[in-house]
Each structure stands twice: as C-alpha cells, then as structure tokens.
Amino acid sequence: MKETMVRFENVTKRYDALTVLDNLNFDVARNEKVTIIGPSGSGKTTVLRMLMTLERINEGCIWVDGEPLTHMQKNGRMVLASDQHLRRVRGKIGMVFQHFNLFPHMSAIQNCMEAPISVLGLPKKEAEARAAELLDMVGLGDKKKHFPIQLSGGQKQRVAIARALAMRPKVMLFDEVTSALDPELVGEVLNVIRKLGAEHDLTMLMVTHQMGFAKEFSDRVCFFYGGKIAEQGPPERLFGNPQNERTRQFLSALL
Numbered sequence: 001m002k003e004t005m006v007r008f009e010n011v012t013k014r015y016d017a018l019t020v021l022d023n024l025n026f027d028v029a030r031n032e033k034v035t036i037i038g039p040s041g042s043g044k045t046t047v048l049r050m051l052m053t054l055e056r057i058n059e060g061c062i063w064v065d066g067e068p069l070t071h072m073q074k075n076g077r078m079v080l081a082s083d084q085h086l087r088r089v090r091g092k093i094g095m096v097f098q099h100f101n102l103f104p105h106m107s108a109i110q111n112c113m114e115a116p117i118s119v120l121g122l123p124k125k126e127a128e129a130r131a132a133e134l135l136d137m138v139g140l141g142d143k144k145k146h147f148p149i150q151l152s153g154g155q156k157q158r159v160a161i162a163r164a165l166a167m168r169p170k171v172m173l174f175d176e177v178t179s180a181l182d183p184e185l186v187g188e189v190l191n192v193i194r195k196l197g198a199e200h201d202l203t204m205l206m207v208t209h210q211m212g213f214a215k216e217f218s219d220r221v222c223f224f225y226g227g228k229i230a231e232q233g234p235p236e237r238l239f240g241n242p243q244n245e246r247t248r249q250f251l252s253a254l255l
C-alpha cells in the first residue's frame with residue numbers, strides 16, 4: 001500500500017454561517033500529484049490554506065506525514081497542537097501563491113536564503129549554496145542578484161518556487177500560480193513544475209484552471225463542489241468521461 005502523506009479526516013470548515021468544507025475526507029499518497037478543480041468559492045484555496053495552518057478547522061483532523069497538524073489527542077480529549085509542533089509539521093510543506101509574495105527589498109538569492117537561515121538555522125554559506133543551486137534549477141542562474149522589481153512575472157514565480165524548495169518540503173502546494181501571469185509566461189512556470197514533479201520525491205497539490213496541464217501532470221484530479229469532493233479520478237477519466245452532472249457542467253463551461 002502507498003504511504004499516505006496528507007490526510008483530511010472528516011474536516012469541516014465554516015466562516016460564520018457559511019460551511020466551506022463539509023466533513024471532507026481526502027487522502028494524498030506520498031509522491032502523488034493531485035490537481036484540485038472546481039467553481040469559484042468551492043473551497044479549493046481553503047484546503048491549501050488549512051494545510052499551511054493559515055486557517056483553523058472547526059471539526060476533524062488534518063495529518064501530514066503521519067503527524068496531526070491541527071489537534072492532538074491527549075487523555076481522550078482533542079487539544080490544540082503546540083506552536084512548536086505546528087512549526088515542525090508545517091516545515092514539511094511549501095506553498096507557492098498566485099501573487100508570488102516575494103520580499104521586495106531582497107534579491108532573488110536573498111529571498112531563497114532568508115527562511116533557511118532564520119527558521120532552519122542554516123549557516124549563511126550553506127543557505128547561499130542551496131539557494132544558488134535551486135535558482136539554477138528553475139533557470140534563473142543569471143538572475144540571482146536581481147530584485148523582484150527587475151524580474152518578469154514568470155521569473156518572480158520561479159523564484160517563489162525555488163524559495164519554497166529551499167526549505168526542503170515533502171509536500172508542495174501551488175495555488176493558481178499562473179493566474180496572474182501574461183499568457184506567454186505561463187509555459188515557463190509550468191515547465192518548472194513539470195520538471196520538479198519528474199525529478200524530485202515530492203507530493204504535489206495544485207489548484208489550477210490550466211486543464212491541459214492538469215491532464216498531463218496529475219495522477220488524480222479532484223472536483224470540489226459544495227464543500228466536498230464531488231468527483232475524482234485519473235485525468236483521462238475525469239476529463240474524458242465525467243460521471244457527475246456538476247463536473248460535466250463545470251468542464252463544458254470552460255470550453
């Protein structure tokens with residue numbers, strides 16, 4: 001059996017009266033590449049934000065690499081995990097956002113060195129060597145000293161990917177990482193993600209509207225609707241022969 005890397009167990013998330021995730025059960029295996037699709041407001045981003053512990057859950061439990069991310073069982077009662085525990089588990093996850101979120105006052109290489117030094121306590125030389133290697137890997141070896149303002153959107157996004165990888169995560173989350181890019185810059189970012197998936201031992205979860213990429217890249221596509229996974233399956237099946245009426249409507253509206 002495949003090892004489970006991420007597990008949502010009966011997870012419910014509400015904002016006041018709005019139930020965004022409704023008793024969600026969702027497992028991702030180690031090394032699996034999963035794409036999350038669904039209409040706006042269906043909770044796709046919330047799933048990723050909860051994995052980054054940017055949001056608290058109301059009910060249920062989330063596990064990463066076998067460790068509870070949200071609550072811990074103690075004497076039969078559910079209690080919140082300590083900050084120290086959360087930091088450690090969160091360290092297994094890297095996230096890339098739609099709007100890059102680079103530090104504007106730092107060069108590309110400094111962006112990739114900051115957290116390894118301040119969070120992991122790496123010596124500067126080691127952090128710098130790792131950052132340089134990752135910037136080479138995303139094709140920005142000649143832009144290491146550039147500041148975000150001197151980079152194109154696609155280049156900024158590739159720095160953001162290198163920065164997330166510098167923390168050596170086991171799981172990478174991509175939240176609509178090409179949505180803010182001009183169409184001609186989308187390909188260079190998708191190429192980097194494709195390469196990462198092929199060459200690294202990484203579990204990857206991606207929210208995207210790039211259905212062509214999802215089809216080619218994913219092991220599994222999950223269609224979110226009404227706070228649940230309405231349908232999921234291998235991309236050929238889900239795109240080629242959707243069973244759920246909502247999935248069919250969603251996909252046909254994209255054509």
Ligand code: ADP
Nearest residue numbers: 015018020038039040041042043044045046047
């Ligand atoms: P998606 O990524 O599928 O578009 P989201 O996960 O961003 O959906 O949001 C799901 C729902 O939760 C939306 O209706 C959104 O308005 C609502 N929501 C998200 N964040 C908050 C928040 N901080 N406070 C209140 N409602 C929110």
